[in-house]
Structures are given as structure tokens and as C-alpha cells.
Amino acid sequence: MTEAAAPAAAGPGRDRQGTVYRDGALGRRPAVPTAFGDLERAARRASSKRAWAYVAGGAGEGRTMRNNRRAFDRWAIVPRMAHGVTERDLSTTVVNTSLPSPLLLAPVGAGALMATDSDLAIARGAAATGVPYIFSNQGCNPMEDCAAAMGSASRWFQLYWSSDEELVDSLLHRAEAIGAEAVVVTLDTTMLGWRPKDLNLGSLPFARGEGIAQYTSDPRFHDIVRQRIDAVRGMVTERPDITLGAIRTLMSMTRNHPGKFLDNLRSPVPRAAAETFLDIYSNPGLSWEHLATLRDRTRLPIVLKGILHPDDARRAVDLGVDAVVVSNHGGRQIDGSIASLDALLEIRAAVGREPTLLLDSGIRSGADVFVALALGADAVLLGRPYMYGLAVAGQRGVEEVIRNVIAEFDLTMALTGARSIADIDERFVRPNPSF
Structure with a gap:
């Protein structure tokens, strides 16, 4: 008989499980629920009506938000057995940024609706877990303060293209000065979408001076x-x-x-x-001609966020950008928009394997991260879940949500037989026959 393979090496999944179960033996529970549905309900209880409307709300009747989740439901993971894989490598590199896992924190504006000094708490939570944080252009703490809170940890900066071009340059220069490793230009919010939850309350945070700290x-x-x-x-x-x-x-x-x-x-x-x-704050006339000026205005790698059509993705690649974020803004801009995951499939087919594609909108779990990578994403952006963690337990809540998502992703890799990020492809997924 041959000697059996050694037990699977410890990774973030088993480490996280061990921490939770050891604490449980001492009568301690996680700071935030580990299942997304429970987390969402806990966050709603912890949030004001205004906060919940802004962070959890979507455009129109919420069809795009539902589309994002249904797109994931249409795919099933197909694990392989007796694969003998005991070591997993979750690390990867996107846009010259080294990642311990294929996860970044998406920019979310007006976070102080959920917790005081929200961006600082998120920055510290991201740094503690090694996950890059994309500072929101509509943040509640200046980018310089957030950078100081992160120390040497990786950070990117989101840019909303202002109608004042000198302000655009000023924000870009500040992003360079704080050590941002990329600038993420959000394309899909040249004006606010129709958001009934906010409208019903007559609530726009920015009109109250909330979420404009990068400007002031x-x-x-x-x-x-x-x-x-x-x-x-x-x-x-x-x-x-x-x-x-x-x-x-x-x-x-x-x-x-x-x-x-x-x-x-x-x-x-x-x-x-x-x-x-x-x-x-935004320029309704934003065009490809504006975007073409970026290379002369900043030395930072350029990422375009909000692309859903293959032709726009091709144009971005032709422009020479460093990455594209396939995103429908978490369903907050257009009601009935294509799901980001569905758009990812079309865009990857259109641009080929070489360009860097990130997926945003709809990611709720480590299993979702696995599916997104299998269908062509190089990494993903996590949004609402970490904001819900912030609402429930502040910085600790942010950290636990991140660790939980990474843990489940690691365990999914272990149980399917994927050795590395490069190993995860369409072989591991099939259209869900029960959907």
C-alpha cells in the first residue's frame, strides 16, 4: 500500500474555522453573523432608516440587484474528488498590486451613515486583513487620514470625474501623494440613478455635508x-x-x-x-476623450469601473487602461440592467484572456468569489457585506466579514481541488440544471 497523503495544510479557511470554534468552546460568538442573510438582517437592525436606504437600496424596483444574485444562482460549482491537493495558493497580482487573495474592498460613499469615522475603521480593517481598500471619492474621511491609518498596506483611489478639470487634477495628485497604487474612475454615475428608498425619505447624504470629505x-x-x-x-x-x-x-x-x-x-x-x-462632483458629459487625457495627468495605473458592454470594454483595452471593473454599481444606477456576472462572460469572450477584468456587484460569499474567477474575473470587489459588518461591529465587523469571505473561498478551493488562482477556470462550474 502507498502511504496516504498528509492532511490538508492549514489555510485561511481552517484557521478561521478554528478560531470561531475555539472561541465557541469558551462561550464566545463571532462579532458578525457568518451567513450573508443573517448579516444583512443584523445590519438592518443596527442601521438608521436613512443609512439603510442609502447603503442597501437600489435603483427603481430593485431588479438589477436581483439580477446580480440570480446570475450567480444560474451557475453550479462542480468539485473534483480524491484530488490529493493539500496546499493552496490564494495570492495573485492585479494592476501591479500584490494580493493575498483575489479580493479588494469596493469604494462605498457616505459610510458614516453606518458608523462614525467609517472610512478610518474600514481602512484599519482592510490593513489588518491585507486586503486593498479602494478609497471612496465620496468618503467621510480625507484620503490622507485613511492612508495614515493603513500604514504601508495597499490602497487604491476612486475618482468621480468632476465638471471642474482642475479639481480632477488635484484629486489625482493627492492620490499619488498618499501612495495609491491605482486610480479607479467610476463611469456609471455621471448623475444619480432613481433610488426610491432615498427619495421616499428625501434623503441625500451629500446635501447634509455627509460623504464630501475628499472635497472639503x-x-x-x-x-x-x-x-x-x-x-x-x-x-x-x-x-x-x-x-x-x-x-x-x-x-x-x-x-x-x-x-x-x-x-x-x-x-x-x-x-x-x-x-x-x-x-x-460629477460630469454628465464625461466621454472617451476625457479618459484619453489620463495618461498625461497621472502616473498611476488606470482602472475603469462600470463597464457592462463588450464594445466599451474593447475601447477601454484599446485606450490602454490597466484594468476594467465589470460593474453595475451594485444595482444602484439603472433598474433592470444586465447582471455584472452575465456581462463578465460576454466581455471576457470579447477581449480575450490577457486584459485584467475585475468583477463588482453581487459578491456575497467566498463561493461567489470562486464562481466569478471561474467565469473569467481576475479578482473581485466586495461592497455591501463589509459595510454591513461595519454597521454591526465597527472595525472588528469589517475584519470578520473579510476573513469569513476569504475563509469560505479557501475552503471552496480545497474541496474542489483548485491549487491556485490560475487553476480556477470554467472546468469547475456548469450551468445550474435546477435553476
């Missing part, structure tokens, strides 16, 4: 605000209605603006900053 910490934006104030000084303007809601909005603007509360309360700047942001 930017020197070019300061100049624009001062110009706006100077332009209206001395003019007769319509007095705003004084209501309880107006007072609450003023307090929010004052509290979220840099500086001392009482000084801000006496100043026109916080209100002018929120109004200026709403006017210039």
Missing part, C-alpha cells in the same frame, strides 16, 4: 467654494425656509465640515461647500 479637504475645492461665496456676497438672495428639517441639515453640514463647530455655524462655508459639491 481639497485646496482646489476650497478655491471654488470661496469664489462661489464671493459671487453671491452683496446680492439679494431668497431666504431659505426655516423648518426643523432645515435646522437639522444645517447642523449636519456644520458638524461634518472641517474645523470647530461654532466657527462653522457662523460661517457660510459649510453650506456653500455642500451646494458646490452637488453642482460639480
